[in-house]
Amino acid sequence: MQAQTPEQRRRNAQFAKKNEAKMGKSEEQLRKRVEKVQKSPISMFWAAVLGFIVFGGLVFEALSRFFG
Structure with a gap:
């Protein structure tokens, strides 16, 4: 042992x-x-980054379609 x-x-x-x-x-x-x-499985920082990527991409795509 x-x-x-x-x-x-x-x-x-x-x-x-x-x-x-x-x-x-x-x-x-x-x-x-x-x-x-119990805590959230993802921190607020990473949730914000993910939200920026998803929704920011949607906004930029809408702007490019509108102005382009």
Whole structure:
């Protein structure tokens, strides 16, 4: 058996801390907490970049068709 690395020890401590927070709570309480904590899968910066590419392209295309 090998000794734990400091990284494994740190992650095991984080896992234990997370599971201790769940102890004594019902599934309903845990589900409510998970729903509150969930973050968007894409940051606002990348959403803005994607919006600029899509809608900016549409605007430029409409302008080129209108004036061109």
